Amino acid sequence: MKPICLRGGTLVDPSQRLNEVGDLLIVDGALAETGRAIQPPDDAEVIDCDGLIVSPGFIDVHCHLREPGREDVETIATGARAAAAGGFTSVCAMPNTDPVTDNQAAVGFIVRQAQRAQAARVYPIGAISVGQEGKVLAEFGEMVGAGAIAVSDDGKPVASAHLMRTALEYARTFKIPVIDHCEEPTLSAGGSMNEGIVSAQLGLKGIPAEAEEIMVIRDILLARLTGGHVHLAHMSTKGSVELIRWGKDRGINVTAEACPHHLSLTEERVRGYDTNAKMNPPLRTAKDVEALREAVKDGTIDLVATDHAPHHYDEKEREFADAPNGIVGLETALAVIVTNLVEKGYLSFSDLVDRMSCTPARLFKLPGGSLKRGAAADVTVFDPKARWRVDSSQFASKGRNSPYNGMTLVGRAACTIVAGSVVYRSGIAVPQREAREQINRATS
Amino acid sequence: MTGTLGKDLLGLEALTGEQIRLILDTAEPFKEISERAIKKVPALRGSTIVNLFFENSTRTRISFEFAEKRLSADTVNVSASGSSVSKGETLVDTARNLEAMRIDMVVIRHSASGAAKFLADRIQSNVINAGDGTHEHPTQGLLDILTLRDRFGDLKGRRICICGDILHSRVARSNIWGLTKLGAEVAVCGPRSLLPNAIDEFGVRIFDRVEEAIEWAEALNVLRLQFERMTAGYIPSAREYNRVFGITRERLDRAKRDILILHPGPMNRGVEIDSDVADGPHSVILDQVTNGVAIRMAVLYLLAGGKPELAEAAKGGSARGREDKD
Numbered sequence: 043m044k045p046i047c048l049r050g051g052t053l054v055d056p057s058q059r060l061n062e063v064g065d066l067l068i069v070d071g072a073l074a075e076t077g078r079a080i081q082p083p084d085d086a087e088v089i090d091c092d093g094l095i096v097s098p099g100f101i102d103v104h105c106h107l108r109e110p111g112r113e114d115v116e117t118i119a120t121g122a123r124a125a126a127a128g129g130f131t132s133v134c135a136m137p138n139t140d141p142v143t144d145n146q147a148a149v150g151f152i153v154r155q156a157q158r159a160q161a162a163r164v165y166p167i168g169a170i171s172v173g174q175e176g177k178v179l180a181e182f183g184e185m186v187g188a189g190a191i192a193v194s195d196d197g198k199p200v201a202s203a204h205l206m207r208t209a210l211e212y213a214r215t216f217k218i219p220v221i222d223h224c225e226e227p228t229l230s231a232g233g234s235m236n237e238g239i240v241s242a243q244l245g246l247k248g249i250p251a252e253a254e255e256i257m258v259i260r261d262i263l264l265a266r267l268t269g270g271h272v273h274l275a276h277m278s279t280k281g282s283v284e285l286i287r288w289g290k291d292r293g294i295n296v297t298a299e300a301c302p303h304h305l306s307l308t309e310e311r312v313r314g315y316d317t318n319a320k321m322n323p324p325l326r327t328a329k330d331v332e333a334l335r336e337a338v339k340d341g342t343i344d345l346v347a348t349d350h351a352p353h354h355y356d357e358k359e360r361e362f363a364d365a366p367n368g369i370v371g372l373e374t375a376l377a378v379i380v381t382n383l384v385e386k387g388y389l390s391f392s393d394l395v396d397r398m399s400c401t402p403a404r405l406f407k408l409p410g411g412s413l414k415r416g417a418a419a420d421v422t423v424f425d426p427k428a429r430w431r432v433d434s435s436q437f438a439s440k441g442r443n444s445p446y447n448g449m450t451l452v453g454r455a456a457c458t459i460v461a462g463s464v465v466y467r468s469g470i471a472v473p474q475r476e477a478r479e480q481i482n483r484a485t486s
Numbered sequence: 487m488t489g490t491l492g493k494d495l496l497g498l499e500a501l502t503g504e505q506i507r508l509i510l511d512t513a514e515p516f517k518e519i520s521e522r523a524i525k526k527v528p529a530l531r532g533s534t535i536v537n538l539f540f541e542n543s544t545r546t547r548i549s550f551e552f553a554e555k556r557l558s559a560d561t562v563n564v565s566a567s568g569s570s571v572s573k574g575e576t577l578v579d580t581a582r583n584l585e586a587m588r589i590d591m592v593v594i595r596h597s598a599s600g601a602a603k604f605l606a607d608r609i610q611s612n613v614i615n616a617g618d619g620t621h622e623h624p625t626q627g628l629l630d631i632l633t634l635r636d637r638f639g640d641l642k643g644r645r646i647c648i649c650g651d652i653l654h655s656r657v658a659r660s661n662i663w664g665l666t667k668l669g670a671e672v673a674v675c676g677p678r679s680l681l682p683n684a685i686d687e688f689g690v691r692i693f694d695r696v697e698e699a700i701e702w703a704e705a706l707n708v709l710r711l712q713f714e715r716m717t718a719g720y721i722p723s724a725r726e727y728n729r730v731f732g733i734t735r736e737r738l739d740r741a742k743r744d745i746l747i748l749h750p751g752p753m754n755r756g757v758e759i760d761s762d763v764a765d766g767p768h769s770v771i772l773d774q775v776t777n778g779v780a781i782r783m784a785v786l787y788l789l790a791g792g793k794p795e796l797a798e799a800a801k802g803g804s805a806r807g808r809e810d811k812d
Binding site for chain 2: 241315
């Protein structure tokens with residue numbers, strides 16, 4: 043492995059309050075040195091980072107890679123490459139696969155596929171309950187042993203308060219967070235967008251904010267009861283922010299994430315019945331967006347996660363109420379956050395790196411999240427000023443379902459380095475190791 | 487082809503008051519055709535129209551079909567059962583197949599809100615929404631408004647209350663849009679569990695009690711109560727609904743003035759409306775049905791590119807051919 047010297051970028055690493063122009067040297071897959079005018083070894087690859095930001099690699103704790111089960115819409119390899127193209131060095135894959143990732147063998151499969159992909163790191167999230175059925179606890183211990191870093195029943199909300207309580211208690215042994223998709227199912231049943239004036243006018247059944255908030259406060263209270271770590275996925279409402287603030291003020295072990303789409307788009311986007319504006323939780327109101335932005339700024343919402351959810355275009359090309367929920371997000375997340383939170387003054391670039399790298403690493407106990415000497419050489423280099431027009435047909439992901447398609451955004455990954463290897467460089471073909479290996483295997 | 491209404495009629499939300507008045511005015515001369523012995527004019531001769539009904543409908547489908555036939559269009563009816571739709575064909579494939587057959591217009595009824603727009607965005611033919619989910623039913627709204635106008639003249643300042651299941655009613659939405667655009671004062675009345683939570687933002691008056699609505703209104707548009715609302719837990723029973731919200735003779739007798747009664751049908755007699763009201767002297771329910779054909783003729787004619795000022799003359803000529811002759 044050749045050493046890499048990232049030359050002359052702005053090093054931004056809130057984990058050590060670093061924010062200055064300098065060089066970064068990577069040797070043997072680890073961060074060797076930061077400083078000015080570093081003399082790299084003779085065999086080092088020197089990458090000019092003038093005008094770019096060099097930060098610890100982004101970590102997405104919430105994405106859907108669809109393998110096993112729906113390899114037609116995404117695979118671990120395409121998902122990991124999409125992640126790399128978006129500046130993510132690590133992503134956590136939700137367990138709503140087919141079969142469900144609810145046992146050590148299934149977890150091990152994802153770990154192996156991720157190794158073969160050789161792009162972003164992929165960490166499996168195991169299911170809370172067997173088959174995500176909300177009845178019997180899955181084997182957290184064995185799944186953690188095989189590589190799972192958290193548990194969640196993902197889009198199937200844990201309806202039973204008893205099961206949620208037990209999961210929070212049992213997870214304490216393994217020191218993993220329990221991630222909940224907060225949705226009171228009887229209140230949200232049949233809904234396909236936010237409940238409000240727009241849903242009333244469009245004649246679509248709405249999902250009230252309270253469907254989320256009821257479960258947010260339930261989970262916070264159960265975290266208080268159990269001492270377990272509850273991580274609330276994709277928060278979408280002002281009320282949820284207020285409840286999380288209430289919980290954090292009392293020292294309850296609750297953390298939360300918000301998604302780029304909930305930080306940038308409102309329910310108005312659903313007018314015209316665009317199914318790429320359909321996700322769960324749904325796009326809410328401008329007031330909610332504002333509250334979420336403030337919460338990401340003040341830390342009430344700890345981190346940004348994508349909820350990357352690829353779907354086949356046929357599945358989205360249909361009646362709104364019948365279309366599946368979700369959008370792809372890995373390749374637009376950085377730009378959406380720069381455009382909507384940095385350029386609008388909510389976050390500094392240092393804050394952005396904290397919410398997209400340092401905090402996810404810390405809360406989920408993952409390698410990365412720092413440029414300190416000796417840390418894993420997971421590094422993202424991005425152009426904070428690049429203006430680009432989103433063209434979903436060019437995504438590395440198999441998914442094309444993006445509400446940002448055609449929009450001009452600011453900020454783009456230039457180079458993504460995982461464990462000291464460049465896995466993505468903008469405009470330059472990524473080394474297709476997987477393809478190369480396959481050729482090698484075929485010819486040997 | 488695009489006329490004064492644009493390519494499609496998807497809802498009354500997108501129309502201006504002027505466009506709505508244009509449709510109503512265009513409907514007037516078409517009313518007379520249905521009174522003739524030979525109920526046929528050549529305005530849409532040579533046009534092909536598909537009535538694509540994914541949801542059961544008797545009244546609306548027949549009304550459209552008569553409107554089309556009285557304008558001499560060639561029509562085909564497709565219903566969801568017995569078509570390739572029942573074999574799992576998607577709406578987009580259905581649309582493409584229709585397009586490939588070079589049809590001029592599609593009248594679509596579908597259980598999904600937004601289905602008419604979905605189709606309209608994907609084909610060049612004119613699309614008329616004959617009811618999409620709980621979104622809009624514009625021709626019903628127009629025929630209700632035409633019926634009110636027949637009695638009231640100008641609707642500005644007239645007080646009309648829509649009663650019943652507003653939450654699930656496409657008729658209610660089209661009525662609210664259309665009536666408010668013509669300057670009428672609109673109210674709704676029904677159990678709160680059947681009103682949208684955001685009803686305050688519709689710019690309508692809200693009555694919790696039907697007695698208050700009757701005291702205020704000059705006309706009531708009484709909506710059908712779907713029986714599945716009881717099983718879904720929105721209201722306890724049809725019996726209690728009639729006792730609390732039913733439009734009864736007794737309640738109307740207490741009103742200070744005569745109140746015009748509309749109902750889009752089909753009626754549940756004895757539930758949302760009592761028979762002696764439905765069949766009484768102030769009921770215009772059958773006038774609505776008659777006006778429905780004229781309104782649909784007007785919409786078809788205008789979307790086909792017919793000139794509104796020539797609607798009278800069109801009774802003897804062709805809309806699609808007219809532009810060449812002028």
